Amino acid sequence: MILIHPFAKPLIKGGINPKNYPYWKELIGLIKEPIVQIGVEGEEQLVPDFRKNLSMPELRQLIKDCRVWIGVDSFFQHLAWSEGKPGIVLWSVSDPLIFGHPENHNLLVSRKHLAPNQFLWWDYTAFDENKFVKPAEVLKFL
């Protein structure tokens, strides 16, 4: 089973979080294994098995049970790191050298896309789908 955590938390001002991966549907279409999506109420459902609002123990158990996980830069990559389970993180504007963990596959198109100030709310950074790796590239790390 592959665990996916597709979305970072919503922006304060609304709009698309610039850390949210834009090609989930294409990526999911390429994966030939069962997928479990985790997230919270209100997020888009991408696969039939969408488990919402899980407790920390439930999340930790899923991390243990999955073969590998895929996520964006959000709390989940830190939780999986604390469980000692490496995965794939899809980066865009935040810096994996600051917020990532070297145990993971940190997929970043280019450091030139990183936001100049990494420590502001992400509301101030525009979403740009060209700043993310394409699904075929992600598949190589599965």
Place this chain on the structure above:
Amino acid sequence: MSKVLCSIATRGRYHSTLPLVLQAVINQTWLPNKVIIFDDNDEPQDMRKEFIYQHLFQQMQAKGIEWEWLFADKKGQHHIHQKANEMGYDWVWRVDDDCIPEPTVLQSLYSHATQIENVGAVGGSIITGKPVNASKSTGHIENIDNEPNIQWDFIKGIREVMHLHCSFLYRAGVHDFNLGLSRVAHREETLFTYGLYLKGYKVLTAPHATSWHMKNPEGGIRAETKREMFDHDEQIFRNFLSYSGRPIVVLNCGLGDHIVFSKILPELDNPAVFTCYPEIIAGRSIAEAQHLFGDLDQWNIYKKMDQWKWTDSLENAYRKLYL
């Protein structure tokens, strides 16, 4: 050679002690790189063209001291000193606007700060009229109510203490002033230097560094008469003391940040923890921390990383802040 900023916060003393302080800074045997006057007056005036100030600034230029006159936000001298703290200098010599340093003060403070390992702050004698006998004082924070401050007496040798009273040289950028204090900023020097001590830096009193505190009855902290401001600041000070040197951890940040910090937590000795996510790290609420300590920015990891122009990992940023 380290860069030294002389920071002078002034309020209500344009025509009394401020020119005396500036002349005394110019007459130092070892000079700062720059002098900044932070004007915190209720009705600020441009003094730069007044005869006496023109003369003082000419002297600074002649002696190679940069100078700048900045108008402050009228929030109190702790806000001013925090600005100076973040300006990128190695050391800041903060001089009160009614405290006249003898010519050797900066030379003495700087030499002790740089020749002794791991110094956070060093201050000399601050004499108000005549010295107070502090020969039996310990300089320990727990004795603050029961002994005269060592700085109030003539200092004869180097001593390690836990806090300083006023007009000292400090290592810039390693600890914040508490911006939660009121405009009177009562106890701000004590809180700041005690904070340096708690972070493991040496806080020293040093000889050959006497300043004469005129204790001008007008201006400065004494321009405020509202008792509740002093009471508010005193309560914050007492709240800090009540933790008796235990490390205070305030996690006013995101869920993922808490998870990363959980790796650091076991390395802290008996910390007092305030947290947004008690399911990740047990602790008391952020609202309680706000109530106890006033301003929480000194623990804001994102503000700190921005201030440090941080490029290393979040985990190491927490190590820098807490260990």
